[in-house]
Amino acid sequence: MKKEPAIVLTNGMLDSDNAKTCHGLLRGTDRFEILAVIDHRFAGEDAGTILDGHALGVPVYASVNDYFAADNPQPTYCVVGVALPGGLLPEDFRSELIDAMQHNCSLVNGLHTFLSDDMEFDTLAKEKGLILMDIRKPRPRTELSFWNGSIFEVKTPRIAVLGMDCAIGKRTTCRFLMEACREHGIQAEMIFTGQTGWMQGYPHGFIFDSTVNDFISGEIEKAIVNCDREENPDLILIEGQSALRNPTGPCGSEFLMSGQVKGVVLQHAPGREFHEGTEHVGCPIPTVASEIALIGMYGAEVLAVTLNEMGQTDEQMQEHQRRLEAELGIPVLRPLKEGVDRLIPVVRQFIDENGGE
Amino acid sequence: MKKEPAIVLTNGMLDSDNAKTCHGLLRGTDRFEILAVIDHRFAGEDAGTILDGHALGVPVYASVNDYFAADNPQPTYCVVGVALPGGLLPEDFRSELIDAMQHNCSLVNGLHTFLSDDMEFDTLAKEKGLILMDIRKPRPRTELSFWNGSIFEVKTPRIAVLGMDCAIGKRTTCRFLMEACREHGIQAEMIFTGQTGWMQGYPHGFIFDSTVNDFISGEIEKAIVNCDREENPDLILIEGQSALRNPTGPCGSEFLMSGQVKGVVLQHAPGREFHEGTEHVGCPIPTVASEIALIGMYGAEVLAVTLNEMGQTDEQMQEHQRRLEAELGIPVLRPLKEGVDRLIPVVRQFIDENGGE
Numbered sequence: 001m002k003k004e005p006a007i008v009l010t011n012g013m014l015d016s017d018n019a020k021t022c023h024g025l026l027r028g029t030d031r032f033e034i035l036a037v038i039d040h041r042f043a044g045e046d047a048g049t050i051l052d053g054h055a056l057g058v059p060v061y062a063s064v065n066d067y068f069a070a071d072n073p074q075p076t077y078c079v080v081g082v083a084l085p086g087g088l089l090p091e092d093f094r095s096e097l098i099d100a101m102q103h104n105c106s107l108v109n110g111l112h113t114f115l116s117d118d119m120e121f122d123t124l125a126k127e128k129g130l131i132l133m134d135i136r137k138p139r140p141r142t143e144l145s146f147w148n149g150s151i152f153e154v155k156t157p158r159i160a161v162l163g164m165d166c167a168i169g170k171r172t173t174c175r176f177l178m179e180a181c182r183e184h185g186i187q188a189e190m191i192f193t194g195q196t197g198w199m200q201g202y203p204h205g206f207i208f209d210s211t212v213n214d215f216i217s218g219e220i221e222k223a224i225v226n227c228d229r230e231e232n233p234d235l236i237l238i239e240g241q242s243a244l245r246n247p248t249g250p251c252g253s254e255f256l257m258s259g260q261v262k263g264v265v266l267q268h269a270p271g272r273e274f275h276e277g278t279e280h281v282g283c284p285i286p287t288v289a290s291e292i293a294l295i296g297m298y299g300a301e302v303l304a305v306t307l308n309e310m311g312q313t314d315e316q317m318q319e320h321q322r323r324l325e326a327e328l329g330i331p332v333l334r335p336l337k338e339g340v341d342r343l344i345p346v347v348r349q350f351i352d353e354n355g356g357e
Numbered sequence: 358m359k360k361e362p363a364i365v366l367t368n369g370m371l372d373s374d375n376a377k378t379c380h381g382l383l384r385g386t387d388r389f390e391i392l393a394v395i396d397h398r399f400a401g402e403d404a405g406t407i408l409d410g411h412a413l414g415v416p417v418y419a420s421v422n423d424y425f426a427a428d429n430p431q432p433t434y435c436v437v438g439v440a441l442p443g444g445l446l447p448e449d450f451r452s453e454l455i456d457a458m459q460h461n462c463s464l465v466n467g468l469h470t471f472l473s474d475d476m477e478f479d480t481l482a483k484e485k486g487l488i489l490m491d492i493r494k495p496r497p498r499t500e501l502s503f504w505n506g507s508i509f510e511v512k513t514p515r516i517a518v519l520g521m522d523c524a525i526g527k528r529t530t531c532r533f534l535m536e537a538c539r540e541h542g543i544q545a546e547m548i549f550t551g552q553t554g555w556m557q558g559y560p561h562g563f564i565f566d567s568t569v570n571d572f573i574s575g576e577i578e579k580a581i582v583n584c585d586r587e588e589n590p591d592l593i594l595i596e597g598q599s600a601l602r603n604p605t606g607p608c609g610s611e612f613l614m615s616g617q618v619k620g621v622v623l624q625h626a627p628g629r630e631f632h633e634g635t636e637h638v639g640c641p642i643p644t645v646a647s648e649i650a651l652i653g654m655y656g657a658e659v660l661a662v663t664l665n666e667m668g669q670t671d672e673q674m675q676e677h678q679r680r681l682e683a684e685l686g687i688p689v690l691r692p693l694k695e696g697v698d699r700l701i702p703v704v705r706q707f708i709d710e711n712g713g714e
């Protein structure tokens with residue numbers, strides 16, 4: 001994949017969770033070459049320093065016009081770098097995006113509000129021959145597939161990274177696992193299922209949330225089948241979404257049944273009590289043990305639990321890890337602390353037992 | 358709901374399973390007044406006689422032009438009465454639909470192929486001021502809702518009719534149960550979730566399959582909340598879709614979690630071995646006992662099992678019923694044979710135990 005030069009707009013939110021699209025792009029993307037971040041609150045700093053204290057050589061400019069005034073290279077795209085509850089475009093983003101288009105940038109947008117449905121953006125894009133790429137816009141049905149059973153021809157073992165809740169670190173754990181596998185000589189590929197995965201440029205996958213329900217099972221199957229045919233990998237990893245019993249949008253059985261996935265790595269946040277977005281009504285996250293039993297009823301085995309460190313001290317995390325490992329009898333890891341190398345023997349055994357070559 | 362006069366086009370398929378949309382309309386609809394069926398193979402007969410041997414006073418004409426030549430009343434709509442694998446419009450339907458439009462009928466279509474995307478239909482509709490109603494066309498996002506937790510304000514007990522597979526009789530059992538409840542003084546309402554339910558004119562619900570995944574949980578919640586507010590019922594019944602472990606499109610947890618449904622009636626076809634559409638790869642339907650355990654893990658109790666009679670003799674059905682009732686310890690019914698009155702005490706107890714007034 002040729003990397004397209006891009007600037008990313010966060011407009012005052014670079015240091016907040018709302019900028020998770022930007023954060024994902026800064027952590028690594030094969031789709032874009034990130035030239036700069038546009039954020040008036042952090043102008044003059046390095047975007048990586050704001051993200052996690054490590055400079056990345058990505059400068060922050062106060063505005064799109066400042067970026068161009070500094071005689072910087074021409075980006076192909078300006079990416080909306082935030083995701084907000086409700087999915088609306090913040091009003092103060094509009095003028096920056098218009099400025100970017102005036103400087104001949106096409107736009108990439110992962111919000112629920114589509115720029116291509118907005119008269120002002122649409123008119124200007126047509127006038128200047130630019131693209132408005134609304135990545136959550138449902139794809140036309142002619143591009144989508146129904147499930148047809150071809151998954152049963154795929155002999156490559158599959159592991160899904162599922163979670164006890166949404167926004168808990170599934171994609172990051174999945175990426176870590178893919179990288180660790182490759183470092184240890186296991187040719188692993190990853191199927192993305194969220195918009196950040198798309199932005200990061202994985203070649204196989206689809207955006208689960210913005211797919212019409214009829215085609216979810218077929219798109220999962222097709223992504224796995226195509227990945228298997230084109231990459232001939234040793235292992236296919238699948239980024240999960242949400243959680244099986246999350247009332248805000250239960251999800252997970254689709255991967256296990258339609259993708260015929262037999263192995264699961266389960267991401268858990270011991271510091272979180274309620275499903276995200278249900279704090280006002282109090283829907284408790286179930287126990288890890290009951291989730292493992294539930295996953296078992298879908299014919300898949302949980303190989304390991306990985307922990308999200310949110311809101312916990314190092315001491316608390318050590319205690320969670322000890323307690324869960326004793327209770328569950330499977331490896332419990334802290335990916336951000338220790339990496340995921342301890343999973344490699346588990347993965348090797350899973351591949352051996354599930355028909356891998 | 359004012360019934361709109363309509364003719365239904367099956368074009369040679371009236372006696373096949375493919376005409377299930379037409380069959381649903383003949384069984385009863387509050388949305389349409391069915392004036393005639395158009396089917397060249399059964400011209401001159403009564404549509405009800407072809408359906409199940411009982412005349413309904415709905416004549417069959419060989420063609421749309423024959424219908425109008427016989428000086429019949431003007432229909433508002435012509436409904437495509439078939440659903441086909443792949444969802445394409447059969448080529449020989451086209452000329453009949455064009456004839457219907459020439460006679461000033463708007464069209465109603467539940468196929469995956471949208472008439473409004475077809476230049477010929479679209480041009481003629483605009484010219485004549487007619488409507489092309491593609492009921493599977495995803496609704497605009499501005500009409501859709503995210504889940505927000507308002508389901509927890511609904512005190513009315515909810516029962517979902519789930520199934521061991523798709524196309525197994527969930528909607529019919531759900532309708533029977535609603536009617537039986539009403540006959541016994543329980544004011545029950547039904548939430549539709551499929552296109553036939555829409556065609557039959559239930560006021561609350563949405564078409565699950567053609568909804569973008571992001572909004573499924575919110576649409577379930579909204580349908581229940583609105584039904585509760587507007588009808589103030591004693592019981593809300595929810596038509597399920599597919600089956601929890603159906604690889605062609607697993608479904609069910611959405612109703613239980615996002616709709617916070619605590620009671621389930623489980624539809625089962627003892628004569629069916631594999632999930633429909635998986636016969637070529639052989640995905641066996643799980644046991645009823647394991648399905649009940651799985652539903653239990655989502656916090657809901659299976660109150661009764663209802664049986665689909667497909668491919669079984671009366672004697673075999675009696676044996677299935679005896680065996681399952683002994684094994685499961687809950688009522689097992691044959692709705693088409695005995696009705697669902699035996700469920701009424703179970704429903705009453707469920708309402709008493711789940712906060713109904």
